Amino acid sequence: MSTANDTGFTPTGTIATTKDRRRVVFATVVGTTVEWYDFFIYALAAGLVFGQLFFAPAGEEFAQILSFLTVGISFLFRPLGAFLAGHLGDRYGRRLVLMITLILMGAATTLVGLLPTYAAIGIAAPILLILLRILQGISAGGEWGGAVLMAVEHAPSKRRGVFGASPQIGVPLGLLLASGVMALMAVIAPGDAFLEWGWRVPFLLSFVLILIGYYIRRRVDESPVFVELAERKEQTKMPIVQLFRKHALLVLIAAFVFAGNNAVGYMTTGGFIQRYATDPAGPVGLATADVLWAVTLSAVSWLVFTALGGWLADKIGRRTTYIIGWILLLVGVFALFPLVNTRSIAMLTLGLIILTVGLGLTYGPQAALYTELFPASIRFSGVSISYAIGAILGGAFAPTIAQALVQNTGGTAAVTWYLAGMVVLGLIATLLLRDRSGIPLGPDHEAEQAQSPIYGLSKA
Template sequence: MPDTDRRSGGVRLALASMIGTALEWYDFMIYNTMAALIFNKLFFPASVPMIGTILAFSTYAVGYLSRPLGGVIFGRLGDRIGRRKILMVTLIVMGLSTSLIAVLPTFDTIGIASPVILVLLRLVQGIALGGEWAGAVLLTVEHGAAGRRGLNASWAQVGPGVGTILSSAVIGLMTATLDNDQFVGWGWRFPFALSGLLIIFGLILRRSIAETPMFQDLQRRAAVIRSPVGLLLRRHRRGLLAAASSRVGPDVLYALLVVFSITYVNQIDGLSRRVILTALLAGSACGVIMTMLYGWLSDRIGPRPIFAAGLLCGIPVAFAFFPLADTRQGPLIVLIMAAGLGVHAAMYAVQGAIITQQFPPAIRYTGASIAYTFGSLAGGGAFAPLIMATLFRETSSTLAISLYTLAALAVSGAGMLLAARMPDGDDTDP
């Protein structure tokens, strides 16, 4: 019976960890898909389609720009009052912001107020997201055994794949059952409204999880830090830089495969939405499986060799994507998407382990949150789709986009040379 209880508790922990990132990427993929397909017409009407798309992707960037603020606010609170309480707050705020988009009037109904409200919702949502990821990783890392840190940290990383699969399936169902007028008129709202169910499921899960033993130990020893941000900046700058750099390459590669690809295949290659949605679904399923595999493998050979392999394999993916997409052959597009997201999984699966290894428990929520959010912002994750769309518009060539992705991967590789590795079980607080 105790073994059964431990297994069920482990399942609850894994689900509670991944539900937030699943909701995050469910929303971001819903928004990304709509931004590429119809939001440029509904909220940002323009005579030139690519201009409307750039404006729509700019709103996508707002959700990233506000993340560092959330990382500072919720990271500090997570180190002051606990991981579990903050994760409840971030989930509620994040989910409500997504659900409200479902009832937002379009530009034709209320004019300029429509995109303004959309930007505000993305802003609030981004603040909540800034505190979500680190807490989700720490929930499993600090509850689990030190020897399984790689696998435990990877559960939060499974969430984006699950969210992408769910969003692709929902949008695929809507596009298959509705004609274009129905989809543009009201069908696009349904996927956003569905996020409310994910909130309820996530809150039930997280209420059943206790505060992490490591934070409870900090409270018992009166070792909770009053100013974790200050201590982080004074004594852990190298770890912060290394952790932040791990976000750059994977973020840009992901933006290429999952965000800009929708616009490229649909608007440039002229293929139907169903082709790219099928590729996204297949690629995300591959990414989920590989993320769990790499998480398990990292506890045997270490996270850094896996991350390095992902960086190297990401280079041919960046240069092969567009030639294969230009063939307009569905199976080849599915193949490069699955291969690309499988490669991305090698980097993404071990990010949680690498980032949390840079900081002791007393400032771990703060350090991981700030590194994760500022790393994505500094590396261009916030602007990557916008940069890619602009590069293509200015050069009429995909080579610049591939070179941009290559440069981002190189930054992450350089950052790994700075990364420290705490031995398993070395959780000494400052």
């Protein structure tokens, strides 16, 4: 029978007490919820007000494309955040990185809420807006990997899917909170008031949420895998160099797994559906508050199916859960716009909920899948960089691409085929990977972890 070490964890990485388990899960969920609330608030505002407030001189249609481009620009800086966080996380620990990313994201978000518009300070306004979005991108690039490893490396081997779903749940919770707060402000400050000041309140609220998240994260111990690496002085000096020298192809395949999910998810988290469905000159023309409430409801559904995806990943394996999820996501993609284009808020809500079934099943298992792909000494770098590259290939410019396709074709059919293509790429990438559910995660098993999980390759 294994005994707990002086950190309170067993050498196999299981948590010594139920209280510790709950603390890790709670801190992971709260921290990632706050982080993604900040990230999504920007995307929602980009779809609803930033085109008018910061890019109006470009003309109505091009201003909206520029607004969505600022959402995508942040993704280009996610790899920088992933590189920095990967190096720090593999050298100095997961917990330190999570504290830094939380503060950086909160500061950038709060400052957006205080930013003067183009009418007040001219070209400096969009420049400052883009710089703050870049800071959000750097933070997001480092946040996810740390949250995932804190959750999964603390978990019992047979429950990694469930534990790994906790940072994943933070994403729909962040969307739920962001959409809910924005919808509330659309009711409290409708019309011109929303443009003048109502949109700023959700950004300023970030300051309070960051304080809460920081307090909770401080109370969580370091990952037991990193503690063991540190005690043995086995941290890799240049983890990123080792990652790309030995695992470059694996990073790319893992990135495409996420890209398929992320491109579809950013139809709502990137603000495209909100803009498309509320545009008074467009084919749908629904009320802003109604659409935001529909997105909020779909976030609840996304949360449920994300949790279910993590649970299923422990029962039937990561790979099988993903395959089922990709098939259901393809169904959701083809159902989405026919339902949205009925101009019925009930049908729009139904379309978004159907979409979340596949989104959840291809997102819930991701934390466990990614963690089990990479060796312990370079795991933070592998997980973070794969995620960041996947975000660029998937969601970075998905709203911009969708907006351009609608404006150039006059309909949404091209958007559907674009999203379907991304889903198929995600499915192919998943089929290329072996399921490594339950593989030991500690430094004693680096040789086993370094064996390539890609079909047809026996060594990393």
